[in-house]
Amino acid sequence: MPQVPLQIQVREQVALKVQSRQEQGKGPVGQMRRLQGQLPGVIYGHNQPAESFKTDAHGLERILSKGGQNAIILVEHGGPDPDKASEQALIRDIQYHKVRGDVLHLDLLRIDPSETLRANVPLLTEGVPEGVRNEGGALQQTLTSIEMECVVSEMPAAMVIDISSLVIGDSLHVSDLLEQERRITTDPSRTIVNILAPRLVAAEEEAEEAEVPEGEEEAGEGGEGGEE
Numbered sequence: 001m002p003q004v005p006l007q008i009q010v011r012e013q014v015a016l017k018v019q020s021r022q023e024q025g026k027g028p029v030g031q032m033r034r035l036q037g038q039l040p041g042v043i044y045g046h047n048q049p050a051e052s053f054k055t056d057a058h059g060l061e062r063i064l065s066k067g068g069q070n071a072i073i074l075v076e077h078g079g080p081d082p083d084k085a086s087e088q089a090l091i092r093d094i095q096y097h098k099v100r101g102d103v104l105h106l107d108l109l110r111i112d113p114s115e116t117l118r119a120n121v122p123l124l125t126e127g128v129p130e131g132v133r134n135e136g137g138a139l140q141q142t143l144t145s146i147e148m149e150c151v152v153s154e155m156p157a158a159m160v161i162d163i164s165s166l167v168i169g170d171s172l173h174v175s176d177l178l179e180q181e182r183r184i185t186t187d188p189s190r191t192i193v194n195i196l197a198p199r200l201v202a203a204e205e206e207a208e209e210a211e212v213p214e215g216e217e218e219a220g221e222g223g224e225g226g227e228e
Contacts, residue, residue, distance in 0.1 A: 004161050004172060006180045011157040013072045013088075014063050018043075018053040020077075033057070041106035043075060043089055048110065060103060069094070070122065070157035073108060088113055090152075113153040118185060120145040121156050123192065127164030131195040137168040140194040146174065147186045163193060170195045 021040060023032045032038050032054060039057045044050035053075075063071070069091055077084040093107040111117070123146045131137035146159060159181070166172065175188035 003176065003179075004163055004165065006177055007160040007162075008156045008181070009158040009160060011070060011072055011155055012067075013074055014066075014068050015074045015076055016055060016063060017059065017076045017078055018055045021052040021054040023054070024052070039103055039106060041108060043087065043108040043110060045089075045110035046112065055106070057103070060106065064094075064103070067157065072111070072113070072153070075108065090119075111152045113151070115152055116149060117152045117155060118147060118149040119155060121148050122158040124158050124160045125163050125193065126160055127162045129163050129166040129170075129193075129195050131166055131168035131170065133164075135168050136198045138196045138198075139163075140196055141192065142194070143174070143186075143190055143192045146177075146184055148181075148183045149185045150183045161192070166193070166195050168195050168197050 018041070019038075021032075023029050023040070029040050032040065036054075037057050038054040039060055041053050041055060042050050043053060063073075071091075073089045073091060075087045075089050077086065087110055089108040089110050091106065092109040093105075094103060095105040096102065097104055123144055125139075125141060129137070129139055132139050148155065159177075161172070161177070163172065171194045172192045173188065174184060174186045174190045174192060176192075178184055178188060
């Protein structure tokens with residue numbers, strides 16, 4: 001198995017201005033979104049009480065559009081309590097509107113940059129494997145994130161592996177990355193990617209087709225409730 005190049009994407013720090021939020025409940029929060037252009041959120045963790053806040057919707061969208069989901073958020077308090085010290089946090093959860101796709105709510109987790117944290121980091125691939133490019137194979141990726149344990153300030157935004165050298169029959173496992181990155185805590189036996197031979201791809205497609213019960217297609221074309 002050839003060693004694949006591994007790159008670490010550094011986690012950036014971005015500032016987010018927030019204000020204390022008194023609006024609670026669907027009605028008041030909905031008005032806050034429509035009339036003030038503000039989004040609701042909550043910050044919690046580090047044995048401190050949870051605090052509700054609101055933040056400018058456009059400012060948050062700009063942060064998210066630039067990859068802010070994986071950044072360290074510097075929370076700057078304003079409004080009635082401008083002297084409150086800034087806090088560092090990670091985005092724990094983002095709730096989106098099911099139809100429009102815009103942000104509805106933001107959860108932030110307080111962090112201490114010097115503490116050790118175990119977290120999942122996105123695992124990205126780059127390059128087209130040789131086995132796909134020149135041999136007609138297919139790429140099968142079974143792992144899209146990887147667990148790491150390190151100081152929060154050094155936690156990567158993502159890990160990127162170059163898979164362009166892989167040929168048909170190659171399988172890349174977590175153990176293949178440990179020599180380059182010792183902070184990985186995911187089970188070393190986990191498979192990341194496989195390069196499948198064309199006959200295996202065809203066999204998988206045939207197996208999927210065989211699972212469709214006989215007569216299902218006919219029922220779908222002229223089934224109950226259909227119109228002439």
